[in-house]
Amino acid sequence: MSLKAFQDYYPDHVSHCYGCGRLNEHGLRIKSYWEGDETVCRFEPKPYHIAVPGSVYGGLIASLIDCHGTGSAAAYAYRTEGREMDSEPSLRFVTASLRVDYLRPTPLGVVLELRAQAKEIKDRKVVVGIRVIAEGEVCCQGEVVAVRLREV
């Protein structure tokens, strides 16, 4: 695991995202890393990130999937180009569409693990499939269609 997360390579002016911007002091500040050929993000929801009692709020899960998806899209795009994430030009992806299937309640009070793989890498589009795992069980499955910003 690299010490620097994908999001730590985003240029300052696109680092205020509520989900993943390191410069947004109100935000979730998620961090994504390579682990082999998958990307991983670990996040422990706050007690107030609740849905019904005992379960994590679905909108938070969608947010984690969204930002881990766009971060992973950038990482896969750099890797496809054979470049490090600190090389120019910077690649920054935004979400064109998001899908989340809530397979079972996601328990509150534990660290969630999001594991992602690119399903398609084509021109400016990367499709990322994501599993949300709690206590060894897949609770949600998500898909992000991410599109690269033309200018960063």
Added chain:
Amino acid sequence: MSLKAFQDYYPDHVSHCYGCGRLNEHGLRIKSYWEGDETVCRFEPKPYHIAVPGSVYGGLIASLIDCHGTGSAAAYAYRTEGREMDSEPSLRFVTASLRVDYLRPTPLGVVLELRAQAKEIKDRKVVVGIRVIAEGEVCCQGEVVAVRLREV
């Protein structure tokens, strides 16, 4: 427009949701209402609910769609049963799947309007289609498959 929002009828023990629970002091506390045959939620994101500069964070939009979707599902279910929302038994829906298409950047700094209609009402399942409108333009389209909790 009724003075009481759909979410104001949720029983206390299922009113802590981060998105729509009136008892979650850290949450978004969205409110949904009937307007004719559609349901409407208006919400002004905070400045820190940012994605890239000038745009609303996609995870927040997913959260609004999620909770306006489940709230609308409940409202349609009561209406289908010919009951008021303060009648027993209480109906409370959770999200089985969520889809959001981000059609264009959603501008930050204005009130967003979410307008929803039920696309399918069947047993415990209600499918809700939702448009997110800013300054008269549809910026996102969403769909929530909501399932009624067996016990509330």
